[in-house]
Amino acid sequence: MTGEIRVLMIEDSEDDALLVKRELQRNGFEVTSLRVDTAPELEDALARSPWDIVLSDYMMPSFNGLQALNMVRQRDPDLPFIVVSGAVGEELAVDTMKAGAQDYVMKNNLARLTQAVRRELADAQMKRERKQAQRALATSEERLQLVVRATRDAIYDRNRKASVDWFNEACVQLLGPLERGGDLHGRWVASLHPEDRDRVMQHFELAWQHGGLREIEYRLMAAHGEYVNILDRCFVVSDRTGRATRMIGAMLDVTELKRMDIELATANQRLKALSANVLRIQENERRHIARELHDEVGQLLTALKIGLDALARSGVDVPRGVPPAELAAMAGQALAQVRDITLALRPPQLDDLGLTAALRWHLDQQARVCQWESVFDADELPARLESGLETACYRVVQEALTNAARHAGASQIVLQLKIEPPLLRLQIHDDGDGFDTAEIRNRILQGKSAGIAGMEERVALAGGKLQVASEPGKGTTISAQFPLTFAEQPAGGTDGE
Numbered sequence: 001m002t003g004e005i006r007v008l009m010i011e012d013s014e015d016d017a018l019l020v021k022r023e024l025q026r027n028g029f030e031v032t033s034l035r036v037d038t039a040p041e042l043e044d045a046l047a048r049s050p051w052d053i054v055l056s057d058y059m060m061p062s063f064n065g066l067q068a069l070n071m072v073r074q075r076d077p078d079l080p081f082i083v084v085s086g087a088v089g090e091e092l093a094v095d096t097m098k099a100g101a102q103d104y105v106m107k108n109n110l111a112r113l114t115q116a117v118r119r120e121l122a123d124a125q126m127k128r129e130r131k132q133a134q135r136a137l138a139t140s141e142e143r144l145q146l147v148v149r150a151t152r153d154a155i156y157d158r159n160r161k162a163s164v165d166w167f168n169e170a171c172v173q174l175l176g177p178l179e180r181g182g183d184l185h186g187r188w189v190a191s192l193h194p195e196d197r198d199r200v201m202q203h204f205e206l207a208w209q210h211g212g213l214r215e216i217e218y219r220l221m222a223a224h225g226e227y228v229n230i231l232d233r234c235f236v237v238s239d240r241t242g243r244a245t246r247m248i249g250a251m252l253d254v255t256e257l258k259r260m261d262i263e264l265a266t267a268n269q270r271l272k273a274l275s276a277n278v279l280r281i282q283e284n285e286r287r288h289i290a291r292e293l294h295d296e297v298g299q300l301l302t303a304l305k306i307g308l309d310a311l312a313r314s315g316v317d318v319p320r321g322v323p324p325a326e327l328a329a330m331a332g333q334a335l336a337q338v339r340d341i342t343l344a345l346r347p348p349q350l351d352d353l354g355l356t357a358a359l360r361w362h363l364d365q366q367a368r369v370c371q372w373e374s375v376f377d378a379d380e381l382p383a384r385l386e387s388g389l390e391t392a393c394y395r396v397v398q399e400a401l402t403n404a405a406r407h408a409g410a411s412q413i414v415l416q417l418k419i420e421p422p423l424l425r426l427q428i429h430d431d432g433d434g435f436d437t438a439e440i441r442n443r444i445l446q447g448k449s450a451g452i453a454g455m456e457e458r459v460a461l462a463g464g465k466l467q468v469a470s471e472p473g474k475g476t477t478i479s480a481q482f483p484l485t486f487a488e489q490p491a492g493g494t495d496g497e
Contacts, residue, residue: 004030005121008045010056010068011084012037016107020055020084027114038062039071046075052124053117058085058092069099078127080120084113153250158185160208160245174251176223193219193227204234208244211236217254228255347394355390356381356417359397363415366401372410378417385424386485392462393417393426393482396455400428400478403451408432408476424484429477434470455480 007024011017017035024031034049036042037060045051054072058065065083072081083096083104093104102123103116154171167184175187192200196218203216215233222228234249350358356378367374384390397415404410410432418425440452452468455478459466464482 003028004032005052005117006050007031007033008042008051008054009033009035010037010042010054010060010065011035012057012060016057019107020110020113023110023113024117029114029117039067042068042071046072051079052121053080053082055082055084055113055117058083058096065101066096066099069096069101073100078124078131080117080124082113082116082120084110153252155250156184156248158247158249160243165246171251174220174222174228174253188220191221193221195219204247207234207236207247211238211244220251222253228253229258230254350390350394354381354384355393358390358394359415359417362394362398362401363413366405367413370405370410373412375412375414377414379419381419382486384487386487389424389462389482389485392458392464393424393480395458396426396466396478396480397428399451399455404428404430404432404476407435410475419484422484424482426480426482427477429475431475434472434474434476436472437468437470440468 005024007021009017009020011020014035017033021031021033034045036045039062054068056065056068065085069081069083072079077100081101083093083101084107085104086107096104102120105113105116152170154174155168156171157166159165171184172178175184175191178184178187189197189201200216200218203214207214213233213235215231217229217231219227220230231252231254232249233252234247236244237246237248239245347358347361349361359378360376363374363376366372385393401413404413408430410430412431414427414429416425416427418427452466456466459480459482462482464480467479468476469479470476
């Protein structure tokens, strides 16, 4: 071992200190040293700087090597201390070694000094590393104990013979107290629910055979006398030969979590049913309003327009007010607006002719207004689809085309409707500007965009899934898949969605 070392020399002779330093340098050490020869100087040197080794003469005018050794040991018990002195009696040398000096080198035989320094520096390094490892181990053990005390998990450590080497207090709280020498593993096996026992034992046997991290849920009779749901995670430890030796695991009582999951699932089902009912009522209201506008208001405006046209053709002179021809034109505009509103609310094609006809009509209408090149590719449906499925598909297309008209700047729209039993697939693609889907998701979460969220909700309520793929400059593709369901009776009733 060579390199830079910091040497504290306790020596009253400057020449002897220089000889010691040169000997170390000659053998490859880069030496930084300080010479002291009094107790106050030694105390100050130990306080001000860290040292790698102390080389001390034994006999000095104001104090001796044994006193110096005691001062060094009080400051740092592990700092290497080698006596480098002239002729000293064997008894003093032995006393110094017994007091804690690592070695004794005669000044007239410095050739042995380098070997002693290397040995003691290496030994000091090993001691430091060992102490550091011990401190780290103590810290780790303390942390483990704190985790074990803080966690609600019942932690266990089993050997291959299925006995429990160690378990924490949570295990006792879960399974109940044991008598001295009691078998916790046996208590655990006996507490397994009879319907789960074979499955659980097979699971752990496979864990022993194949190792790795595994988990399982099962029912267990707890100390309070009722079955609880347990999530058990374990890890199998193997020796160098690959043979499983230990299983370390944790049991967590998830009874309350499962109850909450069930309640949440029930609440979600209720919310889904409520949302479906709201959409159903909405579609029924749209159908009702569309029919009222078409049958009542539309017919009245039609009659009014016919009467005004006839009055205008009769040549009757109206002395004051708007001429009959202008009134007829205004009635015609109102009638056209009523028809547009009626079609937007609920196109009659959807109820009367079915989904394919309604989609083709709507695509043609939008393409004509937006000057799109449109492609419609639909498989022939063997029968009318279930009314709610037809409505969901139509509304998704309606929203997608509306978004394309407002934001995409597209020149072509491709609409596909494909039957791939047991699924119905719907896809709308435009070659427009596209958008950043992550940004749109953030806007949805902030409540600033509802179009895609509305489509997702409609598709989900119909039992399907929606995917939106888009990139700036690469257009947008909206894909939806639904369970393929057909109407049990002719569509067009009052069931709505």
